[in-house]
Amino acid sequence: MQRYIVGRLLQSIVSMFVVSVVVFALVRLSGDPIQIMAPPEATEADIKIMRAYLGLDRPWPIQYGRFVTRALQGDFGQSVRFRRPALDLILERYGATFELGGLAVLIVIVVALPVGVYAAVRRGTALDYAARAFAALGQAVPPFWLGLLLVLVFGVLLHLLPTSGRGTPLHIILPGITLGWFAVAGLMRLTRSSMLDVLGSEYVKLARIKGLPERQVIWKHAFKNAALPVVTFAALLFVALLNGSIIIETVFSWPGLGLLVIEAVDSRDYPIVQTVVLFLSAMYIGVNLLVDILYAYLNPKIRYSP
Amino acid sequence: MRIPSAAAADLAVAGRPPERRWPPAIPLVIVAALVFCAVLAPLLAPHSPVEGSLGERLIPPLGMEGAKPNHPFGTDRLGRDTLSRLVYGARISLSVSVVGITLTGTMGAFIGLLAGFLGGWVETLLMRLVDISLSLPGILIAVLLSVVFEPSFTNVIIVVVFLLWPSYARLVRGETLGLKQQEFVALARVAGCSSLTIMFRHIVPNLAPSILVLATLHVGYVIVLEAALSFLGVGIPPPTPSWGVMVADGRGLIEQAWWISILPGIAILVTVLSLNILGDWVRDRLDPKLRQV
Numbered sequence: 001m002q003r004y005i006v007g008r009l010l011q012s013i014v015s016m017f018v019v020s021v022v023v024f025a026l027v028r029l030s031g032d033p034i035q036i037m038a039p040p041e042a043t044e045a046d047i048k049i050m051r052a053y054l055g056l057d058r059p060w061p062i063q064y065g066r067f068v069t070r071a072l073q074g075d076f077g078q079s080v081r082f083r084r085p086a087l088d089l090i091l092e093r094y095g096a097t098f099e100l101g102g103l104a105v106l107i108v109i110v111v112a113l114p115v116g117v118y119a120a121v122r123r124g125t126a127l128d129y130a131a132r133a134f135a136a137l138g139q140a141v142p143p144f145w146l147g148l149l150l151v152l153v154f155g156v157l158l159h160l161l162p163t164s165g166r167g168t169p170l171h172i173i174l175p176g177i178t179l180g181w182f183a184v185a186g187l188m189r190l191t192r193s194s195m196l197d198v199l200g201s202e203y204v205k206l207a208r209i210k211g212l213p214e215r216q217v218i219w220k221h222a223f224k225n226a227a228l229p230v231v232t233f234a235a236l237l238f239v240a241l242l243n244g245s246i247i248i249e250t251v252f253s254w255p256g257l258g259l260l261v262i263e264a265v266d267s268r269d270y271p272i273v274q275t276v277v278l279f280l281s282a283m284y285i286g287v288n289l290l291v292d293i294l295y296a297y298l299n300p301k302i303r304y305s306p
Numbered sequence: 307m308r309i310p311s312a313a314a315a316d317l318a319v320a321g322r323p324p325e326r327r328w329p330p331a332i333p334l335v336i337v338a339a340l341v342f343c344a345v346l347a348p349l350l351a352p353h354s355p356v357e358g359s360l361g362e363r364l365i366p367p368l369g370m371e372g373a374k375p376n377h378p379f380g381t382d383r384l385g386r387d388t389l390s391r392l393v394y395g396a397r398i399s400l401s402v403s404v405v406g407i408t409l410t411g412t413m414g415a416f417i418g419l420l421a422g423f424l425g426g427w428v429e430t431l432l433m434r435l436v437d438i439s440l441s442l443p444g445i446l447i448a449v450l451l452s453v454v455f456e457p458s459f460t461n462v463i464i465v466v467v468f469l470l471w472p473s474y475a476r477l478v479r480g481e482t483l484g485l486k487q488q489e490f491v492a493l494a495r496v497a498g499c500s501s502l503t504i505m506f507r508h509i510v511p512n513l514a515p516s517i518l519v520l521a522t523l524h525v526g527y528v529i530v531l532e533a534a535l536s537f538l539g540v541g542i543p544p545p546t547p548s549w550g551v552m553v554a555d556g557r558g559l560i561e562q563a564w565w566i567s568i569l570p571g572i573a574i575l576v577t578v579l580s581l582n583i584l585g586d587w588v589r590d591r592l593d594p595k596l597r598q599v
Binding site: 014018019023027029139140141145146149151152239242243246261262265274277284285 | 443446447451537539557560561567568574578579
C-alpha cells in the first residue's frame with residue numbers, strides 16, 4: 001500500500017511538471033512579450049535592457065526555473081486587463097465555482113445513487129427504463145445547450161428564475177441543475193450496472209435466504225460492495241464538473257473561475273489563462289490522487305499488498 | 307414476501323439481451339441522412355451558410371408569425387439561413403470526428419501495439435505516458451491552445467487526439483498481450499517471420515474489431531466535444547457554421563429568437579443519440595466483452 005501511494009504521488013508530481021512545462025512553453029510560443037510591452041519609440045538598446053531586466057535573455061531552462069520559483073511563491077504575474085495580480089483574481093472567484101460544484105455534487109448524490117440502486121433492484125420495470133432513457137439522453141445532450149433551454153423555459157417563458165449572475169439563492173438553481181445533470185447520467189448508469197453484478201452474487205442470495213428485510217439486503221449487503229467502482233467514478237465526476245463549470249459558468253454568466261478563464265481568452269489575458277489553467281490542473285491532479293488513494297484503501301486487494 | 311427481485315437478479319447474470327442482426331432502423335436512417343447532408347451540403351443547402359442578407363434578419367421558422375417559406379428554419383441576426391447552416395454544420399461535426407478519431411485511433415493503437423508486443427521498458431514507459439496523459443485536463447489544454455494559436459480546426463483535432471489516444475493504447479496493449487500468447491504467433495515465428503511482419507500481418511488484423519468498436523462509441527463524444535469547444539470560442543472559429551458556434555450565436559438572442567440556439571442543439575442531440583445507439587449495436591455484434599467500455 002505504501003509503495004503504491006508513493007508511486008502514485010510521484011506520478012502526480014510528474015503530471016504537474018508536464019502541465020507547467022506545457023503552460024510555460026505555449027505561452028512563450030505565443031510571441032515575444034517584449035513586442036507587446038515595449039512602447040513603439042523604444043530603441044534597440046532599450047529593448048535589450050528590458051529583455052535583461054525581465055530575464056528573457058537567459059536560456060529557456062533558467063527562465064522556466066524562475067517561472068516555477070515565482071509560481072511557488074504565489075507570484076503568477078499581472079492580469080493585462082485588470083492590472084492586478086492574477087492570484088488575487090483567482091482567490092476572488094474560486095468560491096463561486098466551488099459553490100456551484102458543491103450543489104451539483106449534492107444533486108448527483110441525492111438523485112443518481114438511489115435511482116441507480118433501485119433501477120437495478122427493479123430491473124425491467126418502468127423505473128429502470130426511465131432511468132436508462134435519462135442516462136442515454138444525459139450523454140447526448142450538450143451541456144451548454146441544456147443550459148440555454150432551461151433559460152428559455154424557466155427564465156424567458158415562465159419568468160420563474162433568474163438566468164444569469166450570482167446573488168440570491170434562486171440564481172444558483174438553473175446552473176446547479178445543468179451542471180448536475182451530466183454527472184447524474186453517468187453515475188446512475190454505473191451504479192445500476194455495478195449493483196446488477198452484486199445482486200447476482202451468492203452473499204446477496206444468502207442474505208435473502210436468511211430472511212433479512214429487503215432494505216437491509218440492498219443497502220447493507222449489496223450496495224456496500226457495489227460502491228467500489230462508484231468511488232473510482234468520483235474522479236471522473238470531478239472531471240465532468242470541472243469541464244462543465246467552464247461551460248456552464250459561461251452560459252449563466254456565473255462569476256467563477258470558468259467564466260474568468262473564458263473572458264481572459266477573449267481579451268488575450270495570458271497571465272490569467274496561464275494561472276487558471278495551472279490552478280485547475282493542480283486541483284484536478286490532486287483530486288485524482290486522493291481518489292486513487294481512497295480506492296486503494298477501500299480495496300483490500302491493494303490495501304494488503306506490500 | 308417478495309421473491310421476484312431475486313429472480314430478476316438471476317436474470318441479470320444469465321440474460322444478455324438477444325443479439326440483433328440488423329442495426330436499429332431509426333438511428334441508422336438518421337445517421338445516413340446526416341452523412342448525405344454532409345457530403346452533398348453545397349447541393350442541398352438552399353442558401354449560403356456564411357452570407358446573409360441584412361434585410362432578412364431574425365425571420366422565425368415556419369409555423370410562427372412572420373415566417374417566410376424560403377427560410378423554413380428561420381434566419382439568424384445576420385440574416386443567414388438556419389437550415390443551410392445546419393446542413394453545412396453536419397460537415398464540420400462529421401469531419402472533426404472522422405479525422406480526429408482516425409488519427410487518435412491509429413496513433414493510440416500503434417503505441418498500444420508497441421507496448422504490448424515489445425514489453426519491458428518500452429511498455430513501462432509508454433503506459434506511464436498513458437497515465438500522465440489521462441491525468442491532464444483536456445478542456446484546459448484546449449483553452450490554452452486557443453489563446454496561443456488562433457482557434458482552428460487543427461486545435462480541435464489536437465484536443466481530440468490528446469483526450470482519446472490513451473483509451474486506444476490501453477485497449478490495444480491488453481489485446482496484444484493476449485494475442486501474443488496464441489499459437490499462430492508462435493507458428494509465424496517458427497516459419498521465420500520477422501517481428502514487424504508478425505505485428506502488422508498477424509496481430510493487427512485481429513485487433514481491428516475492438517478498435518472499430520471503440521471508434522464507433524467515440525463518434526458521439528467527439529461531436530459533443532467539438533460543439534462545446536466551438537461554443538466556448540476555443541474550437542472552430544465563426545463564421546464557419548459549426549453547430550456549437552450556432553448555439554453560441556443565438557445565446558444573447560434567446561428571448562427574441564430562440565430558434566438560432568435551440569435548433570442546432572436538437573441537431574446535436576438527435577445525431578449523438580443515434581450514433582450512441584448504433585455504437586452500442588456495433589459493440590454487441592462485434593465484441594460483447596467490451597460491454598464496460
